[in-house]
Amino acid sequence: xxxxxxxxxxxxxxxxxxxxxxxxxxxxxxxxxxxxxxxxxxxxxxxxxxxxxxxxxxxxxxxxxxxxxxxxxxxxxxxxxxxxxxxxxxxxxxxxxxxxxxxxxxxxxxxxxxxxxxxxxxxxxxxxxxxxxxxxxxxxxxxxxxxxxxxxxxxxxxxxxxxxxxxxxxxxxxxxxxxxxxxxxxxxxxxxxxxxxxxxxxxxxxxxxxxxxxxxxxxxxxxxxxxxxxxxxxxxxx
Amino acid sequence: xxxxxxxxxxxxxxxxxxxxxxxxxxxxxxxxxxxxxxxxxxxxxxxxxxxxxxxxxxxxxxxxxxxxxxxxxxxxxxxxxxxxxxxxxxxxxxxxxxxxxxxxxxxxxxxxxxxxxxxxxxxxxxxxxxxxxxxxxxxxxxxxxxxxxxxxxxxxxxxxxxxxxxxxxxxxxxxxxxxxxxxxxxxxxxxxxxxxxxxxxxxxxxxxxxxxxxxxxxxxxxxxxxxxxxxxxxxxxx
Numbered sequence: 325x326x327x328x329x330x331x332x333x334x335x336x337x338x339x340x341x342x343x344x345x346x347x348x349x350x351x352x353x354x355x356x357x358x359x360x361x362x363x364x365x366x367x368x369x370x371x372x373x374x375x376x377x378x379x380x381x382x383x384x385x386x387x388x389x390x391x392x393x394x395x396x397x398x399x400x401x402x403x404x405x406x407x408x409x410x411x412x413x414x415x416x417x418x419x420x421x422x423x424x425x426x427x428x429x430x431x432x433x434x435x436x437x438x439x440x441x442x443x444x445x446x447x448x449x450x451x452x453x454x455x456x457x458x459x460x461x462x463x464x465x466x467x468x469x470x471x472x473x474x475x476x477x478x479x480x481x482x483x484x485x486x487x488x489x490x491x492x493x494x495x496x497x498x499x500x501x502x503x504x505x506x507x508x509x510x511x512x513x514x515x516x517x518x519x520x521x522x523x524x525x526x527x528x529x530x531x532x533x534x535x536x537x538x539x540x541x542x543x544x545x546x547x548x549x550x551x552x553x554x555x556x557x558x559x560x561x562x
Numbered sequence: 563x564x565x566x567x568x569x570x571x572x573x574x575x576x577x578x579x580x581x582x583x584x585x586x587x588x589x590x591x592x593x594x595x596x597x598x599x600x601x602x603x604x605x606x607x608x609x610x611x612x613x614x615x616x617x618x619x620x621x622x623x624x625x626x627x628x629x630x631x632x633x634x635x636x637x638x639x640x641x642x643x644x645x646x647x648x649x650x651x652x653x654x655x656x657x658x659x660x661x662x663x664x665x666x667x668x669x670x671x672x673x674x675x676x677x678x679x680x681x682x683x684x685x686x687x688x689x690x691x692x693x694x695x696x697x698x699x700x701x702x703x704x705x706x707x708x709x710x711x712x713x714x715x716x717x718x719x720x721x722x723x724x725x726x727x728x729x730x731x732x733x734x735x736x737x738x739x740x741x742x743x744x745x746x747x748x749x750x751x752x753x754x755x756x757x758x759x760x761x762x763x764x765x766x767x768x769x770x771x772x773x774x775x776x777x778x779x780x781x782x783x784x785x786x787x788x789x790x791x792x793x794x795x796x797x798x799x800x
Binding site for chain 2 (some may be wrong): 329461471474475476477478479480482487488490491493495496497498499500521523524526527530539544547548550551553556557559560561
């Protein structure tokens, strides 16, 4: 990072539960190639910028497991951990509290234009080019996110099991992460009360009226690992 | 096929051009594992029902190449070939003309309830379970198609580069093939004039007002091979 660039943060949200409950292993800890998913994800941001400040949001019950994982794999990418909340919204809010404290402690007026990215822990195949494009665009526009066009025919249902209509797929985009915002703005946006329609960070920022984040070209490889099939696909794309 | 079941057809549309133009090889002929894509696709329908009548729609300039391919790979799945048209709509129409002639020649009143599926040649990973589900549902409802839910966040743009809004992804489905219809009905629907909004066969049938095809659960593996990355993914999923 050059001295004249602003501070960059990324909040990596690893919400998957289940470790203590005897259920399935959370997706973020499942192996992908030589290492668990989450190690790939953090590494991707470190490769993009070795001075980016990584904040990992992790359920409390997974801290020890994570610590041991880092030791076992000799994982040395610097990061800080904060506790996960009830919902994704609350988890991100916890991450932002750490950003705010860090910037306040450093005493930079207006947070010095710092940028905060928020990224799904289970999107390990994010590449430096896409990360750079989103952070750069967010620096101009105060908010940016990656998205890709829909390539299959798309239909909309009025309700589950009801009549559907074909819609013009060229108007629709699939939204990915990291979603990146000016620190001041995203911290302010997250002071809103939680609403169920807050499905991602762009929707939180838009609801705040503070900014209209802009879209940048995402990557087909930047998939979210949710099913066993996704792991097969991700492994092939690595 | 049992004697009391109706005749089943599938029209496999292999529209990819380019073989004579010195451009890239059409996707339907690219290798996927041990064989070209289109051999996998035809085989999938043969595995589902060895008596299904397969009609392959192929650009005229690719017939000799296809014939040689079948010889080289010892491919013996029975099928008939018809010429591709200017657009997908016209290609399907050519396939339906063959269905109509075949059924008329056999002299069955009302085509004996025959069913016609229409499938993208570049969807080779379609499985017997999905094919069976669509044909069975179409037999009850006169028209059916496979689709899968959207799993990423979805945004809609008013126009390219313009403002976007988050939409409720749970109302949207990605439409696949085979799309299957009662023969009488799809033949009649294709007598309409071509319109640019006919992006698939369900949209043609809906516009005819003859039937409202119903959705059945598709398969995440049933991807359409359009980019080199799709081939990597398909290979991994095989």
